Amino acid sequence: MNNNKQNSKKSLTKLLLTNDDGIYAPGLFALYSELKNDFDISIVAPESEMSAVGHAITLYSPLRVKEINRNGDFFGYAVNGTPADCVKIALQELLDQRPDIILSGINLGANVGIDVLYSGTVSAATEGAFLGVKSAAISLATRKNPDFSFAAQFSRQIIKFLKHNGFKTGTALNVNIPAIPKEKLAGIRLVKQGTSRLKERFERRTDPRGNVYYWLVGEIEIEKYTEDTDLIALKRNKITITPITCDLTSFEDIENLKPSLSTLKI
Amino acid sequence: MNNNKQNSKKSLTKLLLTNDDGIYAPGLFALYSELKNDFDISIVAPESEMSAVGHAITLYSPLRVKEINRNGDFFGYAVNGTPADCVKIALQELLDQRPDIILSGINLGANVGIDVLYSGTVSAATEGAFLGVKSAAISLATRKNPDFSFAAQFSRQIIKFLKHNGFKTGTALNVNIPAIPKEKLAGIRLVKQGTSRLKERFERRTDPRGNVYYWLVGEIEIEKYTEDTDLIALKRNKITITPITCDLTSFEDIENLKPSLSTLKI
Numbered sequence: 001m002n003n004n005k006q007n008s009k010k011s012l013t014k015l016l017l018t019n020d021d022g023i024y025a026p027g028l029f030a031l032y033s034e035l036k037n038d039f040d041i042s043i044v045a046p047e048s049e050m051s052a053v054g055h056a057i058t059l060y061s062p063l064r065v066k067e068i069n070r071n072g073d074f075f076g077y078a079v080n081g082t083p084a085d086c087v088k089i090a091l092q093e094l095l096d097q098r099p100d101i102i103l104s105g106i107n108l109g110a111n112v113g114i115d116v117l118y119s120g121t122v123s124a125a126t127e128g129a130f131l132g133v134k135s136a137a138i139s140l141a142t143r144k145n146p147d148f149s150f151a152a153q154f155s156r157q158i159i160k161f162l163k164h165n166g167f168k169t170g171t172a173l174n175v176n177i178p179a180i181p182k183e184k185l186a187g188i189r190l191v192k193q194g195t196s197r198l199k200e201r202f203e204r205r206t207d208p209r210g211n212v213y214y215w216l217v218g219e220i221e222i223e224k225y226t227e228d229t230d231l232i233a234l235k236r237n238k239i240t241i242t243p244i245t246c247d248l249t250s251f252e253d254i255e256n257l258k259p260s261l262s263t264l265k266i
Numbered sequence: 267m268n269n270n271k272q273n274s275k276k277s278l279t280k281l282l283l284t285n286d287d288g289i290y291a292p293g294l295f296a297l298y299s300e301l302k303n304d305f306d307i308s309i310v311a312p313e314s315e316m317s318a319v320g321h322a323i324t325l326y327s328p329l330r331v332k333e334i335n336r337n338g339d340f341f342g343y344a345v346n347g348t349p350a351d352c353v354k355i356a357l358q359e360l361l362d363q364r365p366d367i368i369l370s371g372i373n374l375g376a377n378v379g380i381d382v383l384y385s386g387t388v389s390a391a392t393e394g395a396f397l398g399v400k401s402a403a404i405s406l407a408t409r410k411n412p413d414f415s416f417a418a419q420f421s422r423q424i425i426k427f428l429k430h431n432g433f434k435t436g437t438a439l440n441v442n443i444p445a446i447p448k449e450k451l452a453g454i455r456l457v458k459q460g461t462s463r464l465k466e467r468f469e470r471r472t473d474p475r476g477n478v479y480y481w482l483v484g485e486i487e488i489e490k491y492t493e494d495t496d497l498i499a500l501k502r503n504k505i506t507i508t509p510i511t512c513d514l515t516s517f518e519d520i521e522n523l524k525p526s527l528s529t530l531k532i
Contacts, residue, residue: 243519
């Protein structure tokens with residue numbers, strides 16, 4: 001970035017963009033293209049696809065960082081690590097200034113139900129949140145022929161919402177957007193994470209050298225029609241927003257287990 | 267396992283042991299050695315160390331499984347995947363019968379505070395819990411010269427506790443044991459996950475070919491002396507038990523954000 005550009009951007013909100021589909025993913029580029037004129041944007045994203053890495057961080061191999069230029073104006077850092085690594089190294093090493101807001105996405109595919117636990121997109125936002133930056137993950141609920149244009153536009157609303165609201169320490173927003181025309185959208189809902197998950201099995205195959213290997217395959221979704229959950233609202237054509245915490249304590253179980261604690265002996 | 271051995275074990279509680287330090291880790295072997303005579307044990311664990319993988323699962327490369335024999339009597343499956351992969355493939359492919367209980371550990375090092383999010387040990391237990399098996403992660407709070415003997419003995423208490431108590435769907439137990447002599451232990455506490463975390467930075471180095479790389483390094487712990495959290499209780503020589511949920515929703519934030527929802531426009 002040249003100095004003129006930097007100076008003119010001084011007053012703008014500082015955004016860090018990241019994702020788990022990799023720095024070359026169309027969803028990240030859609031977000032950048034929509035926002036580039038109105039925000040001071042930094043991009044730090046995985047070098048390659050990092051879906052389903054959960055909240056992994058890289059401890060046992062070194063991280064390498066490449067400077068990337070795309071289409072002339074897209075400057076970013078590609079990291080050979082996970083989305084959570086990207087947020088850590090962006091804030092602690094690569095960026096001159098702390099971002100005001102972190103957006104992770106736009107992910108190709110919804111991040112709802114139990115899958116939130118496996119989501120690299122969401123973990124980048126959670127990492128940002130507990131490093132003290134207001135953060136959101138944005139996902140488009142389709143895996144094929146994505147049209148990111150509305151989701152990218154809607155990210156402006158999410159930025160405003162992040163700016164104007166307070167959150168508990170470590171809470172990030174998980175935003176899912178139905179992949180339907182804007183006029184068919186049926187509103188915006190604050191919802192809890194559902195318990196829907198894929199019905200999984202392993203497919204056993206034999207490689208050309210006679211060795212067995214397995215692929216994890218997901219089949220029909222096990223629906224649990226609980227009201228006010230992310231998946232159900234999304235299926236009803238609503239944009240969903242779920243505040244995601246980094247405190248995994250089940251307080252209800254603590255209460256339930258208290259009477260039994262004395263049965264444990266050292 | 268031969269048929270005689272299987273028959274004699276029919277009435278025993280079926281345990282699945284896993285971990286994130288890998289199938290050859292001493293902590294797993296300590297657990298196995300303590301429990302082998304009284305339980306019907308299966309072992310499915312990562313082939314190599316998988317610490318800090320969070321709740322990752324392997325989608326883009328095939329899983330391979332090796333049968334392992336160690337010291338004559340230790341039979342297990344080594345998987346080239348994460349702890350969550352191990353639990354999935356154990357339940358859905360490798361084991362003839364569903365286990366009654368899953369224990370993940372004994373981990374070399376505590377899993378407390380924000381680090382719970384990064385923990386492969388804990389994610390194996392969580393994966394087990396939402397696949398419907400009562401599960402616990404067990405960690406010993408030291409990284410050097412571990413003596414796993416008491417922690418292994420105490421796992422018997424945890425097994426009983428899991429058997430005799432009910433939990434919310436998807437809740438697992440995260441158990442941390444101080445690395446001190448048994449007689450110095452100051453009791454057992456049900457505690458919440460704390461917010462303590464390492465103060466992290468990246469160490470920038472140059473490789474022999476002139477390329478820059480980074481190591482994530484953790485320094486002095488940022489203490490937040492909240493009462494009743496895992497780290498604080500552990501430091502006070504208490505065994506800690508934290509029920510861990512797979513529902514990441516921050517319900518408090520949902521309530522707080524409700525009045526602002528109408529500011530969002532499609």
